[in-house]
Amino acid sequence: MDTKERLIESTRELLWERGYVGTSPKAIQQRSGTGQGSMYHHFRGKPDLALVAITRSAEELRDRAEAVFSGPGTSIERITAYLRRERDALRGCPVGRLTQDPDVMADPELRCPVEAVFAWLRVRFTGALTEARENGEMDAALDPAATATALVAVLQGGYVLARAAADPQVYALAVDGALSLLAVHAH
């Protein structure tokens, strides 16, 4: 991995662990094993580097979700697979955590990839649920868009509760609860 790449990956890690406000150029340089010179040669500054890192994390989230949603199984099976996908619950979501960062939300450029990937994810979930309803896998009384948003919220909120409890099983419990609610409405 070359220097530029190490800078990006180190930034991704630090943004995940400490957020944008809590990540200093110095910390990025130390983790990546580079000096100031390298960082400011490859990037204009912290916001520029962060934009590349955030964009990549958002793409990764999207790609991993797309792999599940375009995979095998019925609509409900694919949704279940996505919800149950192995995750490090205590680390939380590398993109979702950025919504709590005031400097990220205040900067239209940094905010854009965050906004876009969650909009995409909700639409993807909505599509799968619409399919499920058409195939008779889901109660026709449920609104796909509202249900999709609730399910994605369970994931993001599950991270919050798991971190609050310092227990990854709390995340699993939230997912179990959501899937059981969905199962009650299966046909």
Add this chain to the structure above:
Amino acid sequence: MDTKERLIESTRELLWERGYVGTSPKAIQQRSGTGQGSMYHHFRGKPDLALVAITRSAEELRDRAEAVFSGPGTSIERITAYLRRERDALRGCPVGRLTQDPDVMADPELRCPVEAVFAWLRVRFTGALTEARENGEMDAALDPAATATALVAVLQGGYVLARAAADPQVYALAVDGALSLLAVHAH
């Protein structure tokens, strides 16, 4: 409001808006209209003041929830009332946002009130759902603890999605989706 009180309230606001890492003593002093002298007279430092502020925010969350859960209506009605309670979705949860703060989570003292209030809230929800199940208001196939955790997660995740979309209606949509899933239907 005296000086000490202004310091606490200003800190609560800033922790809500910017988190612990993003809140400096200087910012607290400016918002509260006090000087360094006052802050360091009333508190040992930033962590000490933050502990008082976090504890108060957690108590407030608890009191407001307790008011709804011990209020009138059936179990499901009270749960619905709590989920639909008026909230400023884009501001997020003043306590939940702290779970994303590395310095809060790393300090056992600061972490404690956050952990405690969410543990309490999940138990309170679980109790209400257990009641609901006994009264036939909820499908007997649902586990109260898992369902409770999922519902609290929808709130916390709803904030995340609303902030990502810069749209409070996304929060409302998540809540709608969750309540529809909870609603008992004629099967």
Add this chain to the structure above:
DNA sequence: GTCTATAGTAAGATAGAC
């Protein structure tokens, strides 16, 4: 491309006057 030197601003806190 990477290194060191440098610099202005802010963070977080202490000391002592009033």
Add this chain to the structure above:
DNA sequence: GTCTATCTTACTATAGAC
């Protein structure tokens, strides 16, 4: 109790040598 002065370290970045 509050104010101002002071201190050390960190943040974020620029300049110029190599």
